[in-house]
Amino acid sequence: MKKLFLFLISIILFLCVPVAxxxxxxxxxxxxxxxxxxxxxxxxxxxxxQMYLIPTQSGQQNTAAFIKENQPGGLILFGNDxxxxxxxxxxxxxxxxxxxxxxxxxxxxxxxGGTVSRLDANPQLTGNQTFASPQQxxxxxxxxxxVKAAGATAQLxxxxxxxxxxxxxxxxxxxxxxxxxxxxxGLNYQQxxxxxxxxxxxxxxxxxxASLKHFPGYGAAGDTxxxxxxxxxxLADFEKNDFLPFKAGIKAGAQTVLVSHIFVTAIDPDxxxxxxxxxxxxxxxxxxxxxxxxxxxxxxxxxxxFAADRHVSPDLLAVEAGNDMLLxxxxxxxxxxxxxxxxxxxxxxxxxxxxxxxxxxxxxxxxLLKQENLKDYQKN
Numbered sequence: 001m002k003k004l005f006l007f008l009i010s011i012i013l014f015l016c017v018p019v020a021x022x023x024x025x026x027x028x029x030x031x032x033x034x035x036x037x038x039x040x041x042x043x044x045x046x047x048x049x050q051m052y053l054i055p056t057q058s059g060q061q062n063t064a065a066f067i068k069e070n071q072p073g074g075l076i077l078f079g080n081d082x083x084x085x086x087x088x089x090x091x092x093x094x095x096x097x098x099x100x101x102x103x104x105x106x107x108x109x110x111x112x113g114g115t116v117s118r119l120d121a122n123p124q125l126t127g128n129q130t131f132a133s134p135q136q137x138x139x140x141x142x143x144x145x146x147v148k149a150a151g152a153t154a155q156l157x158x159x160x161x162x163x164x165x166x167x168x169x170x171x172x173x174x175x176x177x178x179x180x181x182x183x184x185x186g187l188n189y190q191q192x193x194x195x196x197x198x199x200x201x202x203x204x205x206x207x208x209x210a211s212l213k214h215f216p217g218y219g220a221a222g223d224t225x226x227x228x229x230x231x232x233x234x235l236a237d238f239e240k241n242d243f244l245p246f247k248a249g250i251k252a253g254a255q256t257v258l259v260s261h262i263f264v265t266a267i268d269p270d271x272x273x274x275x276x277x278x279x280x281x282x283x284x285x286x287x288x289x290x291x292x293x294x295x296x297x298x299x300x301x302x303x304x305x306f307a308a309d310r311h312v313s314p315d316l317l318a319v320e321a322g323n324d325m326l327l328x329x330x331x332x333x334x335x336x337x338x339x340x341x342x343x344x345x346x347x348x349x350x351x352x353x354x355x356x357x358x359x360x361x362x363x364x365x366x367x368l369l370k371q372e373n374l375k376d377y378q379k380n
Contacts, residue, residue, distance in 0.1 A: 030369055035360045038103075038377040039353050046071060047356045048338045051319070053108060053294065053327050056081055060093050067100040070335075073359055074106030076297075076327055077162070081109075082121040087160070090125055094161035102376065103360065104368035106325075108164030108211075111153055113137070115182055119153075125160060134168065135186040143195045146185065151202035158206050163366050166211045166258055168199050170245035171218040179229075180218040189241045193248035200252035207366055212249040214260035214296060215283060216273060217242030221262045225300050230263035238264070239286070247287055255362055256292040257283060259323065261302040271321070272302055275314065280322030292358045298328040313337045319347060324355040 039047065050073040057063040063075075075097065082090070098105055109118045114133020119126050131153065137145040150168065157165055172189050173181045185192050196212070203210040216238055221229040233242075246257065259279065261272040268276040274295045283289050298314045307314045315334030318326050319341075328334055341347045363369045 030364050030371065030374065032361075034374060035357060035364065038360065038374050039356050041377040042356070044339050044342055044349065044352070045335060047352050048335050048342075049073065049331075050103065050356050050359050051323075051325050051338075051352070052331050052335070053106060053325050054331050055329050060096070064096055064100050067097055067105070070331065071102055072105075072331060073103075073325060074108060074164070077107065077109040077118060079118050079121040082118055082125060085122065085124070087125050090122075091161050098161070103373055104363050104370075106164050106209075106359075106363065106366075106368075107162050108166055108209075109157070109162055110166045111157060112167045112169055112183060113149065113153070119156070126156065129156075133182065135182065135184060138185050138187070138195070143198065146195055147198050147202050150199045151206060154203040154206035154208040157208050163207065163368065164209045164211065164256070165203060166213060167203070168196055168210065168212065168249070169214070170196055170212045170249055171214055172242065172245065173219055178218070179221070180214075189244045193244040196245045197248040197252045200249050200254050204253060204255065209255035209292075209362060209366060210249070211256040211258045211294065212246050212254045213258035214262075215246055215257050216260070216264060216267075216279060217246070218260060218262060225302075229261070229302060230265055232265050234266045235282075238267075243287060250287055250289050254291070255365065256294050256325075257289055258294045258296055259283070260296050261300055271317070272306060274298070274303070274323070275306070275317040275321050277321045284322065290358075292324045292362050293322065294325045295323050295327050298326060298330065316341055319352075319355075322351075324358050 049071050052072040053074040053076050054072045055076055055078065057066050085093070094107055110116050111118055111131070112134065113131040114136060117131040119129070119131060132149070134146050137149050154165060169180070169183045170192065171180045171184050172187070172192050173184055175181060185195055187195070200210050219231055219233060219242060221231045250257070259274045261274050263269065263272050264279065267282070268278040273279040280293065283293060295318050298318065303314045313334065315326055315328055315330055316337050319338050326334065338347070342349050342352060360369065
């Protein structure tokens with residue numbers, strides 16, 4: 001009787017272990033407590049390294065070696081990373097990179113369609129597909145065409161081992177000559193919000209994290225790739241209009257938000273949005289975003305000029321502002337600078353821990369983290 005009782009208890013306990021289904025396979029779900037235990041075991045340098053999304057190094061071997069030695073949180077792939085490879089070679093390279101990452105890599109790219117389409121760099125990877133912009137898709141087939149394309153693109157990215165897409169564009173501009181206009185849906189704020197709300201689940205059901213961009217909204221502001229761009233729009237205008245698509249995407253479950261480099265002078269005249277604590281507080285407190293905040297690329301002209309003029313570390317300012325992850329090619333200088341700032345009590349380690357928890361939660365939710373990834377961090 002006692003043996004039967006113990007047997008029944010063991011069955012009940014087994015059935016109560018949470019599981020997650022990833023592509024039809026059941027895997028043991030990693031608990032929040034396990035993630036916290038991992039973070040407690042990590043060194044400060046390991047934690048800060050997880051906050052970096054870096055470009056690839058010169059060549060596959062150098063990239064693999066860098067990942068093995070430094071353990072960044074992820075990679076961002078640009079057009080050149082897609083060129084001159086077969087699909088098999090491309091997938092093999094990314095799998096090789098993942099094999100060197102103790103806590104798996106977020107691997108992201110900008111695949112919006114239209115003028116920003118990394119997959120267009122190599123038709124071998126896509127079976128000669130072309131990728132129209134969201135605006136073109138909407139004009140030809142309405143919101144249904146946009147949403148369908150977003151899901152199909154995510155499915156393709158997932159098949160290529162890419163798990164983060166810096167899309168959709170949630171910016172709205174009524175000025176057809178503005179920098180961002182061609183990358184928007186070409187709709188008004190509410191219409192854009194309606195499409196975004198439906199688009200996010202279609203992307204993320206394919207095991208690819210979506211990234212709402214470019215918070216708080218470009219509007220008619222200029223191009224921050226080449227230098228400073230600003231808007232004097234009031235906070236009330238942002239709340240009434242620009243925030244609508246972001247709110248819709250957040251409510252729909254967007255896993256990440258990317259913050260732009262524009263100056264919003266009515267909110268923070270001193271810092272670009274990506275480096276502004278005030279902008280990040282709005283995103284957390286007004287829009288109630290609880291997940292991963294990522295900077296736009298910190299090597300863009302607006303930030304390099306700002307850093308040079310002020311003699312500051314943009315990576316350090318980005319962390320102080322409240323970003324969880326940095327798109328940065330400055331890993332070698334940025335990591336020790338941030339580590340020292342924590343050691344000097346300039347930044348609280350609790351803030352770093354929260355960011356790493358969000359990052360590891362995202363990796364878990366994408367099915368990237370497995371129990372075996374955590375073993376080295378769970379030893380007593």
